[in-house]
Amino acid sequence: MENMRPEDIVGEYQEYELTYYDGTSRKVLVTDIETPYPDGKLIVSRTDTAGIITHVNQAFVDMSGYTREELIGQPHYILRHPDMPRAAFKDLWDTVQSGKKWEGYVKNLRKDGGYYLVFASVLPNIRDGKIVGYTSVRRKPSREKMEEALRLYAKMREDENA
Amino acid sequence: MTYQMTVSPDFSPQHIAGWYIFNTWLQKNLGLDIHLELYHDFESQRASIQADTVDIIYANPFDASMLIREKHFEALVRPLGKVDEVVIAVPANSPVNQVEDLQPGIRLAFTDDPNVHLVGMIMLEPANLSRENMNMQMVSSYAVAAKKLLRGEADAAIFLKEAFDDLSNLTRRELKPIVESQISDIFHALLVGPRLVDKAETIRRLLLSMSETPQGKSVLIALGIDGWASVDKEDAEFMIDLMDAIQ
Ligand SMILES: Cc1cc2nc3c(=O)[nH]c(=O)nc-3n(C[C@H](O)[C@H](O)[C@H](O)COP(=O)(O)O)c2cc1C
Numbered sequence: 001m002e003n004m005r006p007e008d009i010v011g012e013y014q015e016y017e018l019t020y021y022d023g024t025s026r027k028v029l030v031t032d033i034e035t036p037y038p039d040g041k042l043i044v045s046r047t048d049t050a051g052i053i054t055h056v057n058q059a060f061v062d063m064s065g066y067t068r069e070e071l072i073g074q075p076h077y078i079l080r081h082p083d084m085p086r087a088a089f090k091d092l093w094d095t096v097q098s099g100k101k102w103e104g105y106v107k108n109l110r111k112d113g114g115y116y117l118v119f120a121s122v123l124p125n126i127r128d129g130k131i132v133g134y135t136s137v138r139r140k141p142s143r144e145k146m147e148e149a150l151r152l153y154a155k156m157r158e159d160e161n162a
Numbered sequence: 163m164t165y166q167m168t169v170s171p172d173f174s175p176q177h178i179a180g181w182y183i184f185n186t187w188l189q190k191n192l193g194l195d196i197h198l199e200l201y202h203d204f205e206s207q208r209a210s211i212q213a214d215t216v217d218i219i220y221a222n223p224f225d226a227s228m229l230i231r232e233k234h235f236e237a238l239v240r241p242l243g244k245v246d247e248v249v250i251a252v253p254a255n256s257p258v259n260q261v262e263d264l265q266p267g268i269r270l271a272f273t274d275d276p277n278v279h280l281v282g283m284i285m286l287e288p289a290n291l292s293r294e295n296m297n298m299q300m301v302s303s304y305a306v307a308a309k310k311l312l313r314g315e316a317d318a319a320i321f322l323k324e325a326f327d328d329l330s331n332l333t334r335r336e337l338k339p340i341v342e343s344q345i346s347d348i349f350h351a352l353l354v355g356p357r358l359v360d361k362a363e364t365i366r367r368l369l370l371s372m373s374e375t376p377q378g379k380s381v382l383i384a385l386g387i388d389g390w391a392s393v394d395k396e397d398a399e400f401m402i403d404l405m406d407a408i409q
Binding site: 037038039040041042044046057059101119121122123125127135136137139140141142143144145 | 288406
């Protein structure tokens with residue numbers, strides 16, 4: 001995946017190098033500007049079994065800052081924020097690949113370097129007994145629970161980097 | 163044989179006659195005997211579904227999930243341009259202006275409409291509210307929920323948006339919506355059960371062309387819908403995955 005570009009970024013940013021599960025890596029540019037979660041909306045996406053995005057709804061497009069064309073066909077880690085611990089996503093994948101639903105708090109990275117906070121549910125799409133893809137639905141999180149999760153993630157990141 | 167048709171009890175009361183007219187039209191056009199049975203609460207309709215007496219149902223999204231996954235029903239069509247959205251409202255004079263202003267301990271009025279309740283509860287989560295820290299008051303209809311707010315017997319209430327919009331102007335003026343869902347992927351659908359699955363395609367085609375005849379058109383007007391849109395297997399599965407995700 002291409003590096004994030006300074007001309008797309010709004011505000012002052014810091015640079016990080018992220019390495020993804022498939023061994024690829026890219027430069028991400030990160031600001032501390034939050035885009036508030038819109039009331040009453042659900043952010044929906046679907047992927048194939050490898051985590052490649054196949055469907056996004058309008059709320060997903062609006063919140064991520066990418067166009068629909070930029071998202072379809074990309075790995076879902078396009079939204080991975082450097083503040084998120086690896087272990088959270090390992091747990092996500094282990095859970096959904098075993099056929100169960102995963103739920104958790106996630107900080108997502110926008111195209112403009114900012115972030116948005118969600119409570120996400122990810123589940124396998126089971127058709128005729130087989131997993132054919134995954135669906136994720138995000139909703140507005142409880143502020144209190146979100147902050148608790150972010151504190152935990154910061155600690156997990158420290159341990160992962162130790 | 164006589165087939166049974168039923169309608170999700172959250173249908174708007176103005177359209178009861180419409181469903182009888184629709185049933186007459188359907189019987190005539192299909193050459194089948196269909197009996198319309200309207201249940202006034204979700205519980206008695208569920209019992210009938212469990213007893214496998216239902217063959218055609220205009221189902222809310224929540225029951226549609228169960229019917230398709232567990233009872234081998236097939237979704238045919240959905241009302242054109244109509245989606246299930248949810249409103250949370252408070253009395254107009256309440257100091258509450260947004261969900262985050264609501265505090266634990268509030269009295270929440272809600273109906274037993276399962277998907278409306280589900281979406282409503284999700285919209286209360288940002289304020290850290292759940293059934294554990296609210297005073298939950300189940301009521302028999304949206305009109306009663308509105309009355310509770312007006313009389314000061316509830317602090318907030320969950321409404322199906324359509325039902326909220328159908329309240330009288332006088333009532334609505336006394337209420338303040340603080341949040342409205344914008345999901346657009348959740349909808350009611352017309353489903354057929356195993357005894358009618360072999361006629362599914364015929365019924366779907368009939369419904370899709372309904373707005374093309376003057377008679378079909380007048381039936382649609384009685385139902386309060388503009389027409390039907392086809393729902394295929396994957397459309398229905400997608401909606402069920404979505405409902406499962408937020409449960
Ligand atoms: C349906 C689905 C939705 C996902 N949504 C997100 C998301 O919103 N943000 C995110 O960072 N990762 C999401 N993931 C996880 C990513 O696939 C990926 O595991 C994660 O970004 C971490 O990257 P890595 O696995 O390469 O370390 C999702 C996965 C699936 C299957």
